[in-house]
Amino acid sequence: MRKSSALSCRFGETLAPAVWLSSKEAACRAPELLPGPHDLALTINGYDWAVAPTPFSSFLTPIPTALRPSSGPTSGGARVTVSGYRFPGEGQAMWCRFGVVTVPAQRSVSPSGWVVCMSPPGPAGNVTLELSVNSLDFTEAALRFAYSPNPHTLSPRPQTINPAPYNLHPRPYSINPKPQSINPKLETLNPTPGTAPPHWLSLNSPHPMDQVASMAPILRAAGS
DSSP states (O other): OOOOTTOEEEETTEEEEEEEOSSSOEEEOOOOOOSEEEOEEEESSSSOOEEOSSOEEEOOOOEEEEEESSEEETTOOOEEEEEEESOOOTTSOOEEEETTEEEEOSEEOOTTSEEEEEOOOOOSEEEEEEEESSSSSBOOOOEEEEEEOOOOOOOOOOOOOSOOOOOOSOOOOOOSOOOOOOSOOOOOOSOOTTOOOOOOOOSOOSSOHHHHHHTHHHHHHHHO
């Protein structure tokens, strides 16, 4: 492609100037168009047009108006909800830009709804948050998002709550005292040898009772 003053682009039926970059490239600035696909063509003489195989898609520029929350940790991961209008419908891709870092949006609900952006890691300080439908052209809403240092994790040294156990098993006392002899020394019931055994008197005595009574002293003497 040669450089020519007649170099221009056409978006559908709308003409736009083109800028020659090299023998293989030219840049065209899209004019204001209705949302939807448009045939893109290029000419170097104003008469012959080369049509691009892929149509150019035009969309309404999103207008973000607020975000919540407006701050997050420097480690990233904050779930930021951006509300506004003229958002693309559900299922269409969007991008969020935190300062100079671009991340894909998580969800878009409706053209007049909201979109969710997950903050990437960043240094402490303020950045602007912008939205895009094609990851190239971003809004200029200048919504402010603040990165805050990560809170310190307070992990006090654990204290011991299990003191040394006490000895719950004292030395057992003896409950079996030394047995004492319960068998006293037996005394001899047999009389000394040579001693005459006591005299026994039969009660079937043929003597009259008065004779028996008169013999009581003798019996006592014999039994003593």
